[in-house]
Amino acid sequence: MNSPRILFGFHAVTVRLKTAPESIVEIHVETARRDARMRQFVERAEEAGAKLVDSDDARLTGLAGSPRHQGVVARVMPIKAKHSLDDVLDEVNGAPLLLVLDGVTDPHNLGACLRVADGAGVNAVVAPKDHAVGLNATVAKVASGAAETVPYLMVTNLARTLNELKERDIRIVGFSDDAERTLYDVDLSGPVALVLGAEGPGMRQLTRKTCDELVRIPMFGAVESLNVSVAAGVCLYEACRQRLK
Structure with missing residues (x-):
């Protein structure tokens, strides 16, 4: 059985929201960050029906394996390759x-x-x-x-x-x-x-x-x-x- 994988950063997670929102298990967002870009992202995620989890920077860094997460880390199911x-x-x-x-x-x-x-x-x-x-x-x-x-x-x-x-x-x-x-x-x-x-x-x-x-x-x-x-x-x-x- 396939296990969830990690996507992080606004661009990567936003594209998954657009292309396969049903594959998203949950999205962790940084509680301390509530600027315009984050608010817009959260609104889009809510419209897509994604589960949002408030997290701090330390947890996000641990999930992403990198401090460059931009306050957004998603656990997603792999999308089966459509093509040879x-x-x-x-x-x-x-x-x-x-x-x-x-x-x-x-x-x-x-x-x-x-x-x-x-x-x-x-x-x-x-x-x-x-x-x-x-x-x-x-x-x-x-x-x-x-x-x-x-x-x-x-x-x-x-x-x-x-x-x-x-x-x-x-x-x-x-x-x-x-x-x-x-x-x-x-x-x-x-x-x-x-x-x-x-x-x-x-x-x-x-x-x-x-x-x-x-x-x-x-x-x-x-x-x-x-x-x-x-x-x-x-x-x-x-x-x-x-x-x-």
């Missing part, structure tokens, strides 16, 4: 846009990547089951609700999954600092999966070999690379720009 990757792709209208993360283990980075993926209209974020972070309360907090809206699919064999995407005529474009061509030299307007590796090691060798093409984000200053979530924003919104033409 095949299901996601079968439902896409138009050219699929996927983000593939190879070896991203920092929950803050994953949360930020999910947030930008939601903003860019990504159909799914794909990662390997090994050497990657799963969804947790920190990811959900940083994602500001996107962990609830963007399918995050962890696959057993990433290279095999990329080859299956190729069979669907989805181009695999990987990002590497040593690539000759830049992001702005390639056509991203069609079906495409953009592959980013972890900071430092980058993509694993097998993932790199599986890509149809390698490109880089041009760098004009002293630093050699960008944070993976920033890089995700740059490449995804270049794809969006090309698709809006």
